[in-house]
Amino acid sequence: MYKIAIILPTYNSILWIKEQINSIFNQKDVLVELFISDDGSCDGTKKFVTSLSENNSQVNLISTDVGSGSAGAHFFHMVRNSKINGFDYVAFCDHDDIWLPDKLISAVDILKKSSSDGYSSDVYIFNDNVDVDVDVDDMELYKYSYKQRKYDHFFQTAGPGCTYVFTYKLYLEFLDLVTCNDMSKVYAHDWMIYHHARRLGYLWSIDSTPYILYRQHCNNEIGVNKGLSAHFKRIEKIRSGWYRQQILNISSLYSSNPSFISRLERFNMIDRVLLAFSVTSYRRSFIQSLYLSVLILFVMK
Numbered sequence: 141m142y143k144i145a146i147i148l149p150t151y152n153s154i155l156w157i158k159e160q161i162n163s164i165f166n167q168k169d170v171l172v173e174l175f176i177s178d179d180g181s182c183d184g185t186k187k188f189v190t191s192l193s194e195n196n197s198q199v200n201l202i203s204t205d206v207g208s209g210s211a212g213a214h215f216f217h218m219v220r221n222s223k224i225n226g227f228d229y230v231a232f233c234d235h236d237d238i239w240l241p242d243k244l245i246s247a248v249d250i251l252k253k254s255s256s257d258g259y260s261s262d263v264y265i266f267n268d269n270v271d272v273d274v275d276v277d278d279m280e281l282y283k284y285s286y287k288q289r290k291y292d293h294f295f296q297t298a299g300p301g302c303t304y305v306f307t308y309k310l311y312l313e314f315l316d317l318v319t320c321n322d323m324s325k326v327y328a329h330d331w332m333i334y335h336h337a338r339r340l341g342y343l344w345s346i347d348s349t350p351y352i353l354y355r356q357h358c359n360n361e362i363g364v365n366k367g368l369s370a371h372f373k374r375i376e377k378i379r380s381g382w383y384r385q386q387i388l389n390i391s392s393l394y395s396s397n398p399s400f401i402s403r404l405e406r407f408n409m410i411d412r413v414l415l416a417f418s419v420t421s422y423r424r425s426f427i428q429s430l431y432l433s434v435l436i437l438f439v440m441k
Contacts, residue, residue: 142248143171144305145224148233149214150189156236156404158186163239165198168242175222176313177202179214185235193226197324215301218319219311223441230311232330233300234328240276243351248306258337260284260299260330261347263354276353285348286424291340291398294387295422295432298346300354304359316394325389335390379439379440412437 146164150157164172175197177188184212186204188259193201202221208214215232229248233239247259263280284299298304306314314333326332377383384404391397400418403411416433423429 141169141170142228143173143226143244144231144244144248145222145227146174146231146233146436147170147215147218147222147224148174148176149179149211149218150176150181150185150213150235150293150425151214152181152185153235154181154184154188157185159237159426160233160237160239161192163237163241164233166241166360167239167244169240170248172198172244173227174199175218176200176203177206177214177218177221178204180207197256202227202254202398208325212322212327212329212332216323216326219315219329225382227308229305229307231306232301232304234300236353237302238353240351240353244350246351247347249415250345250347250421251305254343256343256345257307257345258298258334258342258344259305260344261296261303261305261352262301262350263300263352264350265301265354265356267356279324279353281350283348284424285346288344288346289424290421291400292424293335294391294398294401294421294426296424297328297331298334299330300352301328301333302354303347303352304330304333306333306337310342312401313337313340313342321393327386327394331386333391339394367373378435378440384440407440412440 161174164174176189176193178189190204193199200222201217206214208217222233229251231244231247239405247261250256251259262281262283262285263320264276265282279372282302310333314336317336320394323332384407387404389399391401403415416436419433419436420426420427423432
């Protein structure tokens with residue numbers, strides 16, 4: 141069976157972590173090993189994961205009291221410090237979701253059949269106050285699996301990081317990037333590894349079949365872009381200049397970039413217009429591309 145390392149950061153996770161870990165250990169036809177790090181929880185999570193690591197050989201506790209300040213920084217810390225060796229694949233995991241039993245083996249099957257090195261998928265969304273025993277066909281599906289575009293990795297992730305599974309070879313490439321560079325200005329680990337994979341010419345598959353129940357609650361750091369509140373949060377990130385700066389921060393890690401990066405740096409009106417006319421290369425969804433063109437012309441700072 142394939143051996144898969146699961147990178148799982150925790151922070152004040154006690155309400156959900158047991159359910160998430162149970163769903164990991166219930167994965168079919170694969171061997172899993174957990175690498176856990178806690179970011180200074182104060183709700184009992186630290187005690188729980190410490191006890192778990194002491195009593196289960198499949199659980200490795202990397203660190204506690206990391207104090208990273210964000211999910212992305214915590215993931216970067218874990219990639220640097222987990223010392224993952226001898227695995228076929230590596231997967232990212234959030235602390236508050238539920239994996240369907242065939243999540244990992246389905247990802248491996250697609251990676252092998254498509255000769256890809258990276259995998260992500262659509263997700264089922266459920267709210268914290270909804271019974272998770274409800275049929276998944278009655279849950280809302282959030283779609284990421286639109287056709288990939290030439291430059292979409294500069295402008296968006298391949299989906300939630302908790303759906304990501306990648307070959308050990310790609311993991312080593314990402315480890316090298318994270319170890320050799322200052323990642324403090326890069327916010328999103330999932331966007332970063334997708335970008336890096338595409339930059340290096342690795343194939344990435346985005347599965348239209350969801351295998352994760354993606355929990356939405358008030359403590360989500362990012363979450364999916366559903367509802368007015370989430371929409372306005374993202375608009376504010378774009379209006380404040382955060383989104384454009386993230387694109388530039390990621391691009392700054394590489395010695396050469398496409399010409400549109402220079403336009404994003406200058407960002408005068410001519411640059412805005414030229415960028416807006418090229419948006420179909422920047423986002424996978426056509427509707428999102430049109431939306432991005434409006435944001436570039438009138439909102440983005």
